[in-house]
Amino acid sequence: MSGKATIGIVGARGHVGTELIKLICGHPQFDLAYVSSRERAGHRVAEFEPAYLGELRYSAPALEDIPALGADAVVLALPNGKAAAYVAAFDFADVDPVIVDLSADFRFDPQWYYGLPELTRAKHAGQRRISNPGCYATAMQLAVAPMREFLDGPVQCFGVSGYSGAGTTPSDKNDPGKLLDNLMPYALTGHVHEREVSARLRHPIEFMPHVAPHFRGLTITANLHLRTAFDRDAVRARYREAYASEPLVRVVDDAPWVSGIAGRHHVDIGGFTLSEDGHRLVVVATEDNLLKGAATQAMQNLNLAFGFDEFAGIPLDAHAEAA
Numbered sequence: 001m002s003g004k005a006t007i008g009i010v011g012a013r014g015h016v017g018t019e020l021i022k023l024i025c026g027h028p029q030f031d032l033a034y035v036s037s038r039e040r041a042g043h044r045v046a047e048f049e050p051a052y053l054g055e056l057r058y059s060a061p062a063l064e065d066i067p068a069l070g071a072d073a074v075v076l077a078l079p080n081g082k083a084a085a086y087v088a089a090f091d092f093a094d095v096d097p098v099i100v101d102l103s104a105d106f107r108f109d110p111q112w113y114y115g116l117p118e119l120t121r122a123k124h125a126g127q128r129r130i131s132n133p134g135c136y137a138t139a140m141q142l143a144v145a146p147m148r149e150f151l152d153g154p155v156q157c158f159g160v161s162g163y164s165g166a167g168t169t170p171s172d173k174n175d176p177g178k179l180l181d182n183l184m185p186y187a188l189t190g191h192v193h194e195r196e197v198s199a200r201l202r203h204p205i206e207f208m209p210h211v212a213p214h215f216r217g218l219t220i221t222a223n224l225h226l227r228t229a230f231d232r233d234a235v236r237a238r239y240r241e242a243y244a245s246e247p248l249v250r251v252v253d254d255a256p257w258v259s260g261i262a263g264r265h266h267v268d269i270g271g272f273t274l275s276e277d278g279h280r281l282v283v284v285a286t287e288d289n290l291l292k293g294a295a296t297q298a299m300q301n302l303n304l305a306f307g308f309d310e311f312a313g314i315p316l317d318a319h320a321e322a323a
């Protein structure tokens with residue numbers, strides 16, 4: 001036994017589960033307890049993840065058998081709508097690990113801590129049930145929050161994501177053939193992330209998502225109407241000040257490109273462009289949807305829940321470069 005805290009991943013074959021396995025492999029204080037996948041059951045983790053050096057194999061335990069597997073923390077990396085039954089199984093068995101749910105299922109549940117640490121870490125009061133924000137929702141909140149008190153009317157967010165955002169269950173949104181030379185609009189009103197961001201910022205956000213032919217990384221272009229006129233220097237100063245001590249949020253001058261964010265753990269925010277009268281601001285944010293949009297954020301939340309350094313096990317290369 002390693003003496004490390006142990007994590008079980010339910011839904012470990014998926015895009016996000018795979019990224020979490022990589023992060024846990026490099027983490028000084030966490031170890032894998034179990035990884036579930038029906039499709040890969042019986043296969044060694046090392047077959048799929050070269051960074052994993054142990055003997056663990058994927059397994060497909062019945063839902064009611066999972067609580068007895070005994071991890072200190074459980075990450076639910078399942079499609080939306082599937083998490084509640086697993087949480088109920090832990091309740092029924094009276095087993096209470098830290099649970100991090102990556103889906104949208106508990107993001108509106110006040111019993112759960114909503115873990116977007118840069119904006120909510122002060123509200124983590126030891127809760128063991130943690131809801132991880134949506135990928136677009138993370139980028140939108142970080143892009144808008146520094147100007148929140150000056151907003152005048154709804155914020156419009158145009159989003160474009162790589163198709164890994166749509167998971168592995170086959171659909172038009174992750175079909176490379178249908179995406180070739182294409183940009184696919186979907187859920188143009190009422191997307192769950194529109195509701196999530198509006199509720200968290202307590203301000204209406206209008207979100208128009210699209211999926212594009214690249215695999216990973218998303219862009220949010222946010223259009224903010226402001227009560228007070230700003231100039232570019234004042235806006236940049238606000239963002240720099242808001243995120244000065246945040247290693248996973250990098251404020252840049254130019255509008256960031258999604259090609260520069262794939263595989264990185266931070267969010268880039270920049271491109272601050274104002275209308276002539278200073279009352280309209282456009283801000284661009286890029287993020288790897290599988291990392292800060294999901295797995296990296298889950299790792300921040302796990303670190304916080306266990307009292308570890310929030311950034312333990314997260315490569316902070318972007319911070320080092322920015323310094």
Ligand SMILES: NC(=O)C1=CN([C@@H]2O[C@H](COP(=O)(O)OP(=O)(O)OC[C@H]3O[C@@H](n4cnc5c(N)ncnc54)[C@H](OP(=O)(O)O)[C@@H]3O)[C@@H](O)[C@H]2O)C=CC1
Pocket residue numbers: 010011012013014015016017036037038039040076077078079080082102103104133134135164165166167168169289290293294
């Ligand atoms: N992809 C992204 O960019 C982001 C995703 N999220 C959220 O994270 C979660 C995981 O996403 P992602 O990794 O993309 O999803 P995937 O579709 O890639 O993976 C889903 C995983 O769940 C398992 N699974 C699927 N259906 C069931 C079921 N009925 N019962 C048990 N296991 C099941 C699959 O494994 P197997 O079939 O082998 O059992 C697989 O491991 C989702 O809730 C998603 O909304 C959040 C932020 C970003």
Ligand SMILES: CC(=O)N[C@@H](CCC(=O)OP(=O)(O)O)C(=O)O
Pocket residue numbers: 080102103104133134135136161162163164165166167173192193209210211
């Ligand atoms: C391209 C694509 O389909 N993206 C997903 C976002 C992935 C994510 O963050 O989803 P959850 O809120 O479901 O966790 C979507 O729009 O639903």
